[in-house]
Amino acid sequence: MLNFSTSEENYLKTIYHLQTKDDNVTTNELAEKLHARPASITDMMKKLKTRKLVNYQPYQGFRLTSEGKKIALGIIRRHRLWEYFLAEKLKFNWDEVHEVAEQLEHVSNKKLIDKLDEYLDHPKFDPHGDPIPDINGKMETGKQISLSELPINKTARICFIANQSGLLLEHLNEKKINIGASIVVKRKFNFDDSLEIKLDNKLLTISDQLAKNIFVKHG
Amino acid sequence: MLNFSTSEENYLKTIYHLQTKDDNVTTNELAEKLHARPASITDMMKKLKTRKLVNYQPYQGFRLTSEGKKIALGIIRRHRLWEYFLAEKLKFNWDEVHEVAEQLEHVSNKKLIDKLDEYLDHPKFDPHGDPIPDINGKMETGKQISLSELPINKTARICFIANQSGLLLEHLNEKKINIGASIVVKRKFNFDDSLEIKLDNKLLTISDQLAKNIFVKHG
DNA sequence: AGTATTTTTTAGGTTTGTCTAAATTTATTT
DNA sequence: AAATAAATTTAGACAAACCTAAAAAATACT
Numbered sequence: 007m008l009n010f011s012t013s014e015e016n017y018l019k020t021i022y023h024l025q026t027k028d029d030n031v032t033t034n035e036l037a038e039k040l041h042a043r044p045a046s047i048t049d050m051m052k053k054l055k056t057r058k059l060v061n062y063q064p065y066q067g068f069r070l071t072s073e074g075k076k077i078a079l080g081i082i083r084r085h086r087l088w089e090y091f092l093a094e095k096l097k098f099n100w101d102e103v104h105e106v107a108e109q110l111e112h113v114s115n116k117k118l119i120d121k122l123d124e125y126l127d128h129p130k131f132d133p134h135g136d137p138i139p140d141i142n143g144k145m146e147t148g149k150q151i152s153l154s155e156l157p158i159n160k161t162a163r164i165c166f167i168a169n170q171s172g173l174l175l176e177h178l179n180e181k182k183i184n185i186g187a188s189i190v191v192k193r194k195f196n197f198d199d200s201l202e203i204k205l206d207n208k209l210l211t212i213s214d215q216l217a218k219n220i221f222v223k224h225g
Numbered sequence: 226m227l228n229f230s231t232s233e234e235n236y237l238k239t240i241y242h243l244q245t246k247d248d249n250v251t252t253n254e255l256a257e258k259l260h261a262r263p264a265s266i267t268d269m270m271k272k273l274k275t276r277k278l279v280n281y282q283p284y285q286g287f288r289l290t291s292e293g294k295k296i297a298l299g300i301i302r303r304h305r306l307w308e309y310f311l312a313e314k315l316k317f318n319w320d321e322v323h324e325v326a327e328q329l330e331h332v333s334n335k336k337l338i339d340k341l342d343e344y345l346d347h348p349k350f351d352p353h354g355d356p357i358p359d360i361n362g363k364m365e366t367g368k369q370i371s372l373s374e375l376p377i378n379k380t381a382r383i384c385f386i387a388n389q390s391g392l393l394l395e396h397l398n399e400k401k402i403n404i405g406a407s408i409v410v411k412r413k414f415n416f417d418d419s420l421e422i423k424l425d426n427k428l429l430t431i432s433d434q435l436a437k438n439i440f441v442k443h444g
Numbered sequence: 445a446g447t448a449t450t451t452t453t454t455a456g457g458t459t460t461g462t463c464t465a466a467a468t469t470t471a472t473t474t
Numbered sequence: 475a476a477a478t479a480a481a482t483t484t485a486g487a488c489a490a491a492c493c494t495a496a497a498a499a500a501t502a503c504t
Contacts (some may be wrong), residue, residue, distance in 0.1 A: 011490080011491085013490080013491060013492090032451080032452090033451070033452055033453085034450090034451065034452080042491095042492075042493090043492080043493065043494080044451075044452060044453085045452085045453075045454080045492090045493070045494080045495095046491070046492055046493075047452090048452065048453055048454085049453095049490095049491075049492080050491080050492095053490095053491095064452075064453070064499090065451080065452060065453080065498095065499060065500065092337075095344060096337070096340040096341060096344050097340065098336075098340065102336075105334075106332075106334050106336075106337050109332045109333075109334065110329075110332055113325075113328040113329055113332065114328075115324075115325050115328065117317075117321075117325075118311075118315070118325050121315040121316065121317065122315060125314060125315050125316075230460075230461085232460080232461060232462090251481080251482090252481070252482055252483085253480090253481065253482080261461095261462075261463090262462080262463065262464080263481075263482060263483085264462090264463070264464080264465095264482085264483070264484080265461070265462055265463070266482090267482065267483055267484085268460095268461075268462080268483095269461080272460095272461095283469085283482075283483065284468090284469060284470065284481080284482060284483080
């Protein structure tokens, strides 16, 4: 396993993310995301091309090679595992974990990450609801939607709570609504858009306001 | 709180360690420890001097200023907390933690370290038995000695197991001898140098061979 | 199609942290 | 105390990763 600089890793990770939206990534796009100048991007693309991590032809944009994708998924795995650790174990707020994980993700030691994964019990989603790649780079793909958009009788899994205010979290705690739980919408009430949902074989009614803050993935 | 590069941090940390042995640190000493050339050390000393982290006069060696010492203790705190985390939570072997902690120690986020410290329950010693500086840079100072050198009836705390072989660890587990435990030697048997010790208010007899692998600190 | 605009690349420079080789200072030896 | 050896510093170079300004290519516009 080769080693990459923090800078190279940030490029690979960011290209990966941009690639899922647009197939082809452009110099300016990447420059903006990385808060760097276009000239710097060109420099790095030449370098990553010689390392066979991106396909790049001058003026034509670029995309990751399959090797580049593999590396990027490894970085994303580290980032999201650390985010999960920070939120779950160290009790960081949901909106504080990203910044710290940006640093931790560059500590590259395979054994560390695999043991961390094991310690955390192989979590499938990070605190933002984004899927965590497993040891082989595989992850859940289902698009994330708000619970209020979930069609009736489709089973889904809670993967993300948008608003992390104390009040909302307390409310969720009380109703025992947790990330990872399986959920089905049984009825929708048009009067106030409240929902009747099934969770752990129990029926609950929740407000539209709450449903909008609960994000789920089809399962 | 200013920020330091990984390189600067490694210099500060290493000077700190060398300083506890020799009061004055020399260019060649530091070069050897850091696997760098003497010329590089001189360069960095000039830089650290302008930042008021070391006292340095050409050809005269150097030592940390009190500010430099404060920074160094912060880095050592991070290093040892991560070592503890790796051994205690992720079940790394005692002899594998240093290398990984060398990387983790440079992730600088005060909140991260303080929350980690709290999560680990403010450990006082790392898996090598070295004391962990607290949030103010204070740490246990007592010299570490082998249990076989501990005078009779002096209370001490176990802080380090030298030999981490499976057999020894099993043996310690069986006798419930753990790092952090309070221990007193009640009798020494000259025949085979075995010891009668008091641990958790129970009396045990242990061999000299075992006692030599158990390190303790007064207090 | 021809011009203007935007995007991207090239050329050359800067900073950080390293290096080698030569010069200088300090220490040791006779 | 002079000569030799060892330690340290200076001078000049280099790679990585960035930058600015200018040039070149691609795109958009009348």
